[in-house]
Every structure is written in structure tokens, then in C-alpha cells.
Amino acid sequence: MYDSILLPVDEAAVESSLLYHAAELANWDDATIELLYVADTGRDSVTVSGEGDVVDALVREGEDVVDEASGVLDSLGVEYDTSVQQGSPAKTIVDYAEHEDHDLIAMPTHGREGLSRYLLGSVTGKVVRLAPMPVLTAPLEEEGFEFPYEGMLLPTDGSDEALRAARHGLDFAAELDADVHVLTVTDDSLLADAFDGGEEASSSEAVDEVVEAAERRGIENVTTHVETGDPDDEILGTVEREALDAVVMGTTGRHGLDRVLLGSVAEKTVRQAEVPVITVGDN
Template sequence: MYEKLLVPVDESSVEMALLPHACELALRFDAEVRLLHVADTARDSVTVTNDGLVDALEAAGRDVVDDAGEVLDTFGVEYTTDVVQGSPADTVAQYASEFDYDCIAMATHGRTGVARGLLGSVTEKVVRLADVPVLTLRGGDHDPLTFPYKRILVATDGSATADRAASHAFALAETLDASVHVVTVIDTAELGPDVRSVLDTSGARAAARETVGGVAGDAPEGVDVTTAVIDGKPSSALGEYAEANGIDAVVLGTTGRRGVDRILLGSVAEQTVRTASVPVITVGGE
């Protein structure tokens, strides 16, 4: 499933659950792993300085990947490391594409500073830029993760990107012997009760059911699929559904259609990455 796994790291990475989870993925899929640190030389405070500071940033970056490597060592995961210069998000996305990585694994919160700042908002930008799937995991305290995943949620709005996300979710589920919940959200967060009742009779809900049913019909034989149409603000509704149904991972596209009868992928993907308590795999590309 994942043959080459790129794991960008900064100084906060060793404190987060992402590295142990990346190890679980690597061991399960026998994946090649590279720890990457980007020395952020794109900041004004850095670009106007001399080569000596750049060298110091790279030296600090080598310490970062060495520390992260110690975590992988405890799991018996083989890996390589690299330290490069550039703007973190752009560099990570370009690096994954140039060296044919098929997944990027990143945490969603990190520190800031001239030698740091890789995670957090940078992760969200990588989600937008990357043409390979990005697995993200929120930093901070949360319940222990389940792996291999047993229940995977894939969000859909019927768009081409959502269809690619569903294909990825089905392939992952087939590999891990997991079930899949195909979910679409009718965005009723800012609608009054009268408008909501119109939606029930206008065919919007029937169209949503047809959307999830069509996606479910593409599931490989042997993959157990549940479909659901839910109401609310998409990002929070997905999180609530995931918690209520014991979801172990969420898969969704990074762009999508807009409208009251469709989930708003894109901004929703970023909000879900920021708030979900389980791993989120975003799928973009063409």
C-alpha cells in the first residue's frame, strides 16, 4: 500500500504520537522511510544573513533527524535521513513528488522559529500542495490509536477528488481487512428549520443518499461498507460521527463541490486535519 513513506520532522516531533504511528505503518507495509527536516531559509531573517547561519540551521536539522531516528530505532524500523534548505511546505511537497514517495506522514502542531516551524500551519499547506496522500495526526493528548485500522471513514461529495479519496480508502481497507463508512454531510449549520425541512422534500437528501450509495458500489468485494447522510457543519459533523462510530482513520479529498447538499471539501479537509483525534489521510492530485 505504502512503499515509500516520507516523514517530515521538527524539534517537537519526538514528543508526538506521529512517529510511533509512522513506525507501525512502515512495519505493516514494509515501507522505505525517510526522515526529512527542512531548514527554513525562506524567512526574511534568514535570507539576509551569511552562509554561517545557514550551516547552523542545517546542523540543528541533523540533530532533529537524529533524535527522531532514535524513536524509529526503538521500533526496529530502518530509515534514511535528509536535511534540506527551503520553504518548509513547498519543499516537503516538491520533495515527495521528486523522489516518488507515495505517502507523507506529518503531525499537525509544531513549534515556531528559524530552525523550526515545520508543523502546524505548514502541515495544512502541505495538505493543499501535495500530489500524494498526506497522513496527518493531531499533536497533544488523545486516546490510544488503533492500528491496523478496523473502521475507516471516507467523506464524499461526489466530486472527482472525493472519488479518488474513496478509492484510496477502499484499497487501504482491503489491505488491512477494515470496514469503510462512506459519509456525506448536508451542510445545514447556517440554515433555519424551514430551509432544513425543504431540503428533506426537495430531493437533496435523496441525491445525497444516491451519492454515498454510488461510492459504496465501487468497494472491492469483501470490504464491508456502511453509508450515512448526516447534517451539520461538515468538519464538526464528521468528527462527531467518527467518535460515535469508533472510527480509526478518516480519508477525504482536499477539494470538492460547494452547496447545501454537498460536503465542503477543501477547507473542511484542513479543519478536519486540525481537529480530528484520529489519523486523517487527505488525497489530492489530479
């Protein structure tokens, strides 16, 4: 499924369950991980000072971080490379992933005691928005994550973008022999009503498209959910009720408003989910 995984790291990397989760995925898929540290030379404290020793210190810190994370991957028998780059983290991560032909980026979101300067806030969200390849996000959880996934949630709103993400999730589920849950939510908010217009797939049609795609891949265990309410709440609630292991979803939706789903649904899911979320954009 994935051949080359880019894993941006910071000083919290060794404490992150995502490091171990990425290693599990790499070992299962015979993939290579590249550990990337971005020395943030775009921040004001560096650009204002203009001092080379400040940059050198950031680079040395990055080398220490990737060395420490490398020790973990060594112990887990994972094939890996390392790199330390300079620049603004989000843009550098995406540009580097494109340049090196990585087909998945893995990044943590929230964690214990606010760990990870990268991700609480702007960097992960920007990477999810900008990356042309799928991005796997997961919280820094001490307990770790189930893998191989036994149950996966594929939210859909009937849009082409959501169906594209669902197909990606179905390909993954087929390789894992995982059960699939397909969810569509009719948003009952006034905001959704204001945006509605034109011909859109009904809830049943949105689900049926994904079910048919699952059947073509030989996936037999498919459960459908048609709900009304707040989409991100329903996504998180379904994950909890059904004890699912991962979510695969698109970052744009049927309204066609410059990644409106990222702003309202996908972003909240990425930020709040306690399981891995794989987002698939339309770049």
C-alpha cells in the first residue's frame, strides 16, 4: 500500500506512539521510513538575529533527535533514512515529501502534557491541507494503536472527493482484511442549510457508492451508518461505539468551498480522534 513513509520528528518523537505505529506499518508493508527534522529557520528569533550559530544549534538539535529516533527504528528492524532540513516546518515537510516521492506522511496531533511543538496547532493542519499525498495523523498516546486495523471508518458525503478518499481506504482495508464501516451524516446545522444547493447525492446514494466499491474489491464485511447531526461528532461517536481502529476521509467535500471539510469536519476529526486518521486530499 505504501512504499515510502515520511515521518517528521521533534524532541518528543521517541515518546510518541506514532513512531512505533509507523514502524508497524512499515514492517507490514515492507516500506521504508524517512525521519525528517526541520530546523525552523523561518521563525522570528532566527531571522531577526541572523546568526549562523543559532542555525547551527538548531541543526545539531535535529541531528540528536533523528539519532534518538533512529535507535528505536533499529530496535524494531525497520529500514529507514534520516534527513535534517532548514526552513518553515509545514512547507518544508510537504515540499520534501514531494521531492523525495514519499507516498505517505505520518504526523502526531495532540499528546500528553502538550508534547510536540510541531503539532499542537499549525504545522500538522497545514500539512494535511497542502500535502498531495495521504497524511496519517494520530495522537501521542502512551498505549499505542491497534495494527493491523480490524475495523475502519470511511465517512462520505457523496462528493467525488469523498469517494476518492473512500476508495483509498477500501484498498487499504482489502489488504488488511479489515471490516469497513461507511458513514454519511446529514448536517442539521443552519450553516449546512445555507450552503446546500444544486443536486447532491442523497445519503443512501452516497453510502451505496462506497458499498459498491467495496464489493468490487471483495470486501464482504461492510456496515453502513446514515445519521443526522453534527458530522465530526458523529464520526468520533461511531469510532467509539463500534470500537474502530482508524478513519480514512477526504479533506474536501461536496460544497466545493476551498477545503470546507478541512475547516469544519476533517480538521476536528484529525485534532480530536483517539485513533489514526488518514486524510486524502484532492491535490
